[in-house]
Every structure is written in structure tokens, then in C-alpha cells.
Amino acid sequence: MIHTENLSKKFNDHLAVDRLTLEIPEGEVFGFLGPNGAGKTTTVRMLTSLIAPTSGRATVFGYEVGRDDQNIRRNVGILTETPGLYDRLSAHHNLMIFANLYEVPDPTGQVKKYLRLLGLWERRADAASTFSKGMRQKLAIARALLHEPRVLFLDEPTSGLDPEAARLVRDFIAELKEQGRTIFICTHNLDEADRLCDRVAVFNTHLRVVDTPRGLRQQLFGRQVVFHLGEEAAKWQTAVASHPAIKHSEAHENKLVVTLEDPETHNPELIRLLVSQGAPIRFVGELRRTLEDVYLQLVR
Amino acid sequence: MQKIKTIIHKEWAEVFKNRLVLFTVIFLPLVMIALPLGTLAAMNTWSGEFNNVQELGEMQFMGELCIGLTEIECTQIYMLNLFTLMLMILPVIIPVTIAAYSIVGEKTARSLEPLLATPITTIELLTGKMIAAIVPAIGATWLSFAIYLAGARLMLPPRIFVYLVDPMWLLAIFVVSPLLTLLSVATALMISSRVSDPRVAEQLAGMVIMPIILLVLGQSVGFIIINQQIVVLLGVGAAIIDVLLVYLSVRVFQREMILTRWK
Numbered sequence: 307m308i309h310t311e312n313l314s315k316k317f318n319d320h321l322a323v324d325r326l327t328l329e330i331p332e333g334e335v336f337g338f339l340g341p342n343g344a345g346k347t348t349t350v351r352m353l354t355s356l357i358a359p360t361s362g363r364a365t366v367f368g369y370e371v372g373r374d375d376q377n378i379r380r381n382v383g384i385l386t387e388t389p390g391l392y393d394r395l396s397a398h399h400n401l402m403i404f405a406n407l408y409e410v411p412d413p414t415g416q417v418k419k420y421l422r423l424l425g426l427w428e429r430r431a432d433a434a435s436t437f438s439k440g441m442r443q444k445l446a447i448a449r450a451l452l453h454e455p456r457v458l459f460l461d462e463p464t465s466g467l468d469p470e471a472a473r474l475v476r477d478f479i480a481e482l483k484e485q486g487r488t489i490f491i492c493t494h495n496l497d498e499a500d501r502l503c504d505r506v507a508v509f510n511t512h513l514r515v516v517d518t519p520r521g522l523r524q525q526l527f528g529r530q531v532v533f534h535l536g537e538e539a540a541k542w543q544t545a546v547a548s549h550p551a552i553k554h555s556e557a558h559e560n561k562l563v564v565t566l567e568d569p570e571t572h573n574p575e576l577i578r579l580l581v582s583q584g585a586p587i588r589f590v591g592e593l594r595r596t597l598e599d600v601y602l603q604l605v606r
Numbered sequence: 607m608q609k610i611k612t613i614i615h616k617e618w619a620e621v622f623k624n625r626l627v628l629f630t631v632i633f634l635p636l637v638m639i640a641l642p643l644g645t646l647a648a649m650n651t652w653s654g655e656f657n658n659v660q661e662l663g664e665m666q667f668m669g670e671l672c673i674g675l676t677e678i679e680c681t682q683i684y685m686l687n688l689f690t691l692m693l694m695i696l697p698v699i700i701p702v703t704i705a706a707y708s709i710v711g712e713k714t715a716r717s718l719e720p721l722l723a724t725p726i727t728t729i730e731l732l733t734g735k736m737i738a739a740i741v742p743a744i745g746a747t748w749l750s751f752a753i754y755l756a757g758a759r760l761m762l763p764p765r766i767f768v769y770l771v772d773p774m775w776l777l778a779i780f781v782v783s784p785l786l787t788l789l790s791v792a793t794a795l796m797i798s799s800r801v802s803d804p805r806v807a808e809q810l811a812g813m814v815i816m817p818i819i820l821l822v823l824g825q826s827v828g829f830i831i832i833n834q835q836i837v838v839l840l841g842v843g844a845a846i847i848d849v850l851l852v853y854l855s856v857r858v859f860q861r862e863m864i865l866t867r868w869k
């Protein structure tokens with residue numbers, strides 16, 4: 307659905323995106339993570355035919371960026387990073403303008419549908435300037451969906467929203483995913499990426515890594531098991547360190563953390579080993595790394 | 607076509623909610639009508655000797671225009687010329703205000719990017735914005751001229767009134783004015799793309815008005831007497847600059863440039 311090949315963008319002498327190669331299948335929710343100034347917005351702008359790539363190529367929906375720009379614009383929806391509204395106009399009027407620009411067959415019906423869906427129907431006649439930030443964001447999301455695009459680009463959809471509004475937007479994105487749309491999300495919220503995205507990319511001018519959130523965690527940290535002991539863990543570290551299945555072990559206070567290939571197979575052995583030596587095991591669990599840990603490891 | 611219409615309606619819905627724009631489009635024409643009609647009304651109450659202008663006198667600078675007319679009639683014609691010329695400030699100043707707000711406003715509201723993401727072409731967008739500024743300007747100018755004519759018809763003797771419906775003035779109002787409007791819109795468009803404050807854009811683009819102001823000043827101190835030649839010259843000059851500016855704006859305004867520079 308989205309395909310890029312050595313896609314690059316240079317602003318004067320500044321390289322913002324360097325040879326990005328990606329393949330995003332239909333129906334995938336793809337998270338694009340990276341620090342400020344990484345080139346995320348620049349990438350989205352290239353993929354929505356707003357700015358031209360300096361080199362490389364990209365296709366969206368089978369249309370080539372730079373050649374079939376009008377077709378790309380017709381078929382993708384975009385929530386821009388700073389989604390300006392026409393403040394003096396009503397919510398309804400704001401949407402009608404875009405429904406007409408996107409040549410939606412039933413503009414009134416579509417506008418009504420999305421105002422309802424996003425809970426803005428009661429406020430439809432009010433000027434956009436009277437809306438809270440969360441409502442403005444919802445209106446901007448509605449605006450991006452009026453023409454029912456199969457591909458959707460969301461540039462930081464929940465930034466600046468309170469937890470409740472962010473939750474609402476996230477749930478809505480999950481619904482859009484259910485409808486089989488392909489969604490490309492730029493976000494700084496790693497928890498959000500973890501929950502919503504099928505795959506995530508960590509990007510900082512160059513593509514660092516692409517994988518499922520789970521795959522990333524494993525790739526970087528392996529699978530880790532933590533033994534909670536009734537006493538200082540350090541003295542038990544030597545007991546397990548020599549076991550062939552263990553790649554790495556660490557002791558922090560009462561916790562013994564071991565990294566292993568296949569916990570399902572080796573955990574019973576390890577537990578037996580530790581118990582036979584008299585270790586007071588209280589709990590055994592898998593150590594869950596957050597995507598944040600992965601991310602910080604990668605961008606550092 | 608539908609998209610151009612959408613843009614025009616949007617511009618009007620938005621821009622006319624701005625007090626300053628509304629003031630320029632409504633109040634300024636009212637002043638421009640009230641001024642001449644008030645003066646004519648005042649002149650009608652004058653009395654004095656009605657000397658025929660035959661020899662060289664005070665009205666000498668009006669040239670042959672006043673031969674065979676009384677002094678007061680000659681003064682009236684002189685005033686009419688001055689006021690009609692002043693009316694031509696409208697087609698220049700109104701679109702500058704509208705265009706400055708419609709473009710810089712879009713920039714400050716950050717609404718340009720979503721707009722450019724839609725399948726509207728750059729030409730459609732620019733055309734919509736230009737028409738949205740041009741139509742009210744020409745409309746206000748013509749309407750003002752019509753009211754001015756109607757008022758003058760009531761207050762002036764027919765033999766003076768004909769000086770107002772002179773081909774020179776008809777050319778000025780119906781041909782030269784729209785050309786000047788286009789010129790000021792294109793200039794405002796160019797300038798708006800470089801600055802981020804609508805007031806600055808307005809002031810800079812307002813420089814377009816200088817030639818008209820100079821003519822008005824020249825006329826009022828008797829330095830220049832407006833005649834058909836000047837009007838034609840003004841029209842031809844405006845037409846040439848228009849063609850250049852429109853060509854330039856179409857060449858210069860690419861989507862990416864609008865997005866990355868208009869901010």
C-alpha cells in the first residue's frame with residue numbers, strides 16, 4: 307500500500323530524510339517513531355505529495371509520488387502536525403469546505419456522519435475558535451476522513467491532548483484499523499505505538515529498525531526472566547550463570563534477572579537448579595520491557 | 607470549477623467576518639460617495655457672479671475644458687474629475703485588504719497544509735483566492751460609481767453631467783479599474799507570501815495605490831489634468847504589469863514553495 311525506495315529529502319544543505327526504504331502492506335497500522343527533527347513530518351509530506359522528494363521513489367496506493375500526485379491526494383487522508391481550522395467558521399462549514407474540495411459524492415451526509423461519529427454534532431454550528439484543543443483535533447480528524455481514504459497519515463494525533471481525549475482518539479484510530487484502513491502514525495507516545503501499531507519503525511534521518519513492537523523488544527533485550535528471591539540475589543547469580551541456556555544474568559537486590567533464548571523450555575530446569583541449592587524463590591516472571599526502553603536504546 | 611467556487615465562498619465567509627476588511631469594503635466606498643455628493647450639494651447652494659470663462663483667468667489650467675462655461679460650472683467639472691479619480695482608489699485598496707488577510711490569515715491559522723493536501727490544483731487555489739478579492743472590489747467600485755452618478759444626475763445640470771459619463775471616465779471605471787484590481791491582487795499575493803503579518807502585507811501591497819494617489823494629488827494642485835491620454839496610458843501600463851504578474855505568480859507558486867515559504 308505504501309512503498310518507498312531510497313526516499314530522500316534535502317532542504318538546502320540539510321539532509322532531513324536519508325534513503326528511506328519501507329514496505330507497508332494494506333491494513334497495517336504503522337508507527338513512525340523518532341526524536342524531534344528526525345524527519346517524520348517531512349516523510350509524511352513527501353508521501354502525501356505535499357513536497358517533492360529530492361531523490362528516490364515512493365508509491366502510495368500504487369500511485370507514484372511526483373507523477374500521480376493528484377491521485378495520491380484524492381486517495382489519502384492526512385492529519386497534519388498543526389491542523390489549522392478556519393476559526394471564524396462553524397465546525398459544519400469547515401467540514402463542508404473539505405468535503406467539496408475532496409469531491410465527496412454526498413457532502414452533507416458525510417459531514418453529518420463524521421460530526422456524529424466524533425461527538426461534535428451538538429456543536430456543529432459553533433465557530434471552530436470556541437472549540438477546546440481536543441475538539442479541534444477531532445474536527446481535524448473528521449476532516450481527514452470525509453472522502454473515506456483507504457490510507458491515512460496521522461502526524462502526532464494525540465499530542466497535547468489530555469489523557470481522556472487522547473484515549474478517545476486512540477480508540478477511534480483502533481476503529482479505523484478495524485475497517486481495514488492502512489494507517490501511518492507519527493508519534494512520540496511509545497505506549498500508544500505499542501498498543502496501536504502492528505509494526506513500528508524507529509527513524510532518525512536514517513531508518514534505524516522496523517519490526518513489531520514485540521519483535522523489537524526481543525531483538526534488543528532478548529527474553530528476560532526475573533526471579534524474586536527472599537534474600538540478596540547476588541549470591542545465587544553464580545549458581546545459574548554457568549547454565550548453558552543463560553546468555554546473561556544480573557542481580558539487583560532481591561531480583562535475579564536472566565536473559566535466555568527459550569524460557570518455556572529452560573525455566574523449569576533453572577527453577578529446579580535454584581530450589582535444589584536452597585534458593586528462597588518467591589515469584590518467577592517474565593521481565594516486560596516497554597517500547598520506551600527499546601526506543602531509548604535505539605536513538606541514543 | 608466547483609473547487610474554485612468552494613474557495614471563493616470560503617474566503618468570503620471568512621474574510622468578511624473580519625472587521626477591518628468589512629470597514630474597507632463598506633465604509634470606504636461610502637466615504638468616497640459621500641464626499642463628492644456632499645460637495646456638489648454644497649456647491650449648489652453657492653451664489654455669485656456667473657462669469658463665462660473666456661479669457662485666461664483662474665481656471666486657465668483647465669485648458670480648453672472650460673471654454674463656454676461659467677466659473678462655477680468649470681469648478682464643478684474640476685471637482686467631478688477629482689472625485690471620480692479618487693473613486694479609483696477603491697479598486698486598488700479593497701482587494702489589497704482582502705487578499706492580504708485571505709493569504710496571510712491562512713498562514714497564521716496553519717490551515718494551508720490541509721488545504722494543499724486536497725486534490726485542488728495550485729492554479730485553482732490561486733484563481734479562487736484572486737477572484738474572491740477581485741469581485742468585491744470591482745462590485746464595490748461599480749456600485750459606488752452608480753450611486754455617485756445617480757446623485758450627480760439629480761444635483762447637476764445635464765450639460766455638466768455629461769462630463770461624468772464621458773468615454774474617458776467610462777473607460778477608467780469599467781476597463782482600467784478592473785485592470786488595477788488585478789494588479790493589486792497579484793501584488794498582494796506576492797507580498798503576502800513573504801511576510802507573516804497581514805497588516806504588513808497590506809501596507810506593502812498598498813504601495814500599488816501610489817500612482818493613483820499621485821494622480822489625485824497632481825489633479826488637486828493643478829499639476830496634472832486628467833485626460834483620455836492619461837487614462838489610456840494607465841490602462842495599458844496596468845495591463846502589461848498584470849500579464850507579467852500573473853505569469854510570474856503561476857510560475858512561482860508551486861505547492862511546495864507555498865507550503866514551505868508561506869509560513
Ligand SMILES: Nc1ncnc2c1ncn2[C@@H]1O[C@H](COP(=O)(O)OP(=O)(O)OP(=O)(O)O)[C@@H](O)[C@H]1O
Nearest residue numbers: 317320322340341342343344345346347348349866
Ligand atoms: N521547509 C523546510 N525548510 C528547511 N528545513 C526544514 C523544512 N522542513 C523541515 N526542515 C528540517 O528538516 C528536519 C526534519 O524536520 P521534520 O519536521 O520532518 O521533523 P519531525 O521528525 O517531524 O520532528 P518533530 O517530532 O519535532 O515533529 C528538521 O531539521 C527541520 O529543521
Ligand SMILES: [Mg+2]
Nearest residue numbers: 346347348387
Ligand atoms: Mg513532525
